[in-house]
Amino acid sequence: MIKVIKNGTVITMSSNREKIENIDIVIEDDKIIDIVSNYEGVYDEIIDATDKIVIPGLINSHTHLGMSYFRATNDNLSLQDWLNNKIWPIEDKMDEEDVYYGSLLSIIEMIKTGTTCSSDMYFFSEAAVKAIDESHVRCLFTRCLADINNDGDKRIEEFRNLYNKYKENELIKFSVAPHALYTCNLEYLKKCSKLAFELNLPVHMHYLENRQEIEDIKKMYKMKPLDVLKKSGLINNKLILAHCTFLDEDNLKAFKDKDISVVHNPISNLNLGCGIADITKYKNYVNVCLGTDSQGSGNNLNMLYHMSIVDLLQQGIHEDSTVLSSYDVLKMATINGAIALGLEKEIGSIDIGKKADIILLDMNDSLTSPSIDIITNLVHNAYNNVCMTMINGNILMKDKELLLNIDENELIKIINNRIKKLKS
Numbered sequence: 034m035i036k037v038i039k040n041g042t043v044i045t046m047s048s049n050r051e052k053i054e055n056i057d058i059v060i061e062d063d064k065i066i067d068i069v070s071n072y073e074g075v076y077d078e079i080i081d082a083t084d085k086i087v088i089p090g091l092i093n094s095h096t097h098l099g100m101s102y103f104r105a106t107n108d109n110l111s112l113q114d115w116l117n118n119k120i121w122p123i124e125d126k127m128d129e130e131d132v133y134y135g136s137l138l139s140i141i142e143m144i145k146t147g148t149t150c151s152s153d154m155y156f157f158s159e160a161a162v163k164a165i166d167e168s169h170v171r172c173l174f175t176r177c178l179a180d181i182n183n184d185g186d187k188r189i190e191e192f193r194n195l196y197n198k199y200k201e202n203e204l205i206k207f208s209v210a211p212h213a214l215y216t217c218n219l220e221y222l223k224k225c226s227k228l229a230f231e232l233n234l235p236v237h238m239h240y241l242e243n244r245q246e247i248e249d250i251k252k253m254y255k256m257k258p259l260d261v262l263k264k265s266g267l268i269n270n271k272l273i274l275a276h277c278t279f280l281d282e283d284n285l286k287a288f289k290d291k292d293i294s295v296v297h298n299p300i301s302n303l304n305l306g307c308g309i310a311d312i313t314k315y316k317n318y319v320n321v322c323l324g325t326d327s328q329g330s331g332n333n334l335n336m337l338y339h340m341s342i343v344d345l346l347q348q349g350i351h352e353d354s355t356v357l358s359s360y361d362v363l364k365m366a367t368i369n370g371a372i373a374l375g376l377e378k379e380i381g382s383i384d385i386g387k388k389a390d391i392i393l394l395d396m397n398d399s400l401t402s403p404s405i406d407i408i409t410n411l412v413h414n415a416y417n418n419v420c421m422t423m424i425n426g427n428i429l430m431k432d433k434e435l436l437l438n439i440d441e442n443e444l445i446k447i448i449n450n451r452i453k454k455l456k457s
């Protein structure tokens with residue numbers, strides 16, 4: 034099956050080309066096979082991209098898809114109060130079906146806003162992965178690991194079963210995810226590190242989300258968080274560290290020559306009063322990518338909305354408008370995310386040979402016209418402008434119409450009924 038995205042303005046996010054106008058992208062099945070002016074070969078489907086912006090699908094490097102029930106529930110609460118009072122009591126009552134439907138809602142939100150791949154960790158993972166598999170979206174998936182009630186080994190066993198079941202899946206890859214240092218212990222972290230080496234998978238975890246967490250870890254382990262990473266062996270794994278709101282010089286220097294990526298989650302950090310990660314500094318030491326966290330703390334999974342905040346925050350805290358460009362931010366949401374997830378050979382840019390994870394944005398409306406500096410306008414204003422989403426060559430939204438086999442209105446009713454029940 035040959036599809037041609039015709040006559041678009043393409044921002045490739047590739048190392049050698051930034052923006053190409055009036056160009057055709059030729060896709061055979063799941064792959065980009067040519068990028069050419071006026072393609073005249075055979076085709077099965079033309080996608081007219083005239084006057085539209087074409088970019089690689091966005092990569093959300095830190096999500097909890099099953100948590101859509103908690104959308105915007107974080108008013109006036111610290112991270113610890115929010116988890117203890119708003120999240121964990123309800124999560125205790127959730128079942129497989131809750132997570133399945135919650136994940137479906139998140140997946141729809143991602144497709145509508147141009148995210149084609151996420152890095153997800155949660156529980157009831159069989160239900161979440163079923164939603165991901167049925168929707169044909171790309172995901173670096175995992176079962177969240179922790180050792181809170183001496184059930185750590187059981188969780189690892191569940192993870193292994195899940196991994197063995199889905200490891201050949203084309204769109205679903207895996208990470209190993211100890212939830213955070215404060216929900217594990219040293220022996221358990223060592224097990225997680227070994228498991229990731231054994232299966233050659235990256236490790237995805239929360240790290241230094243707020244100051245309180247740093248103190249809790251010091252009390253719990255009688256050592257600094259960085260020393261816990263070193264002692265457990267995790268520092269030598271390929272690490273995807275979500276948040277990192279406070280990385281001091283010691284952390285940054287220790288991370289510099291390692292395979293470590295920081296996932297910046299600015300709205301979640303702001304909402305929970307955690308602080309602002311100085312990613313302008315971090316990017317000199319590590320690969321920095323972008324995540325939304327769940328809708329609970331991040332309000333939504335709309336990466337385009339979160340991208341605008343990234344740029345503004347850094348310029349504000351540094352009192353310097355030159356520290357980060359819109360292009361840098363777009364990189365965080367595309368190729369840097371792919372590098373973090375270990376998928377940079379497959380996704381993250383529009384290049385011949387890569388998977389066809391591509392989105393189109395129609396900027397021809399009153400809220401985004403005129404579009405003179407395309408990348409700046411896209412990063413700051415295009416929250417509602419994604420009109421086509423393609424994953425692995427499959428079109429999942431076209432002309433803003435979802436092509437999934439899901440009744441969206443029915444799903445919203447199901448979610449509303451389920452959260453009412455969970456809160457009662």
Ligand SMILES: [Zn+2]
Pocket residue numbers: 095096097239275326327
């Ligand atoms: Zn998180």
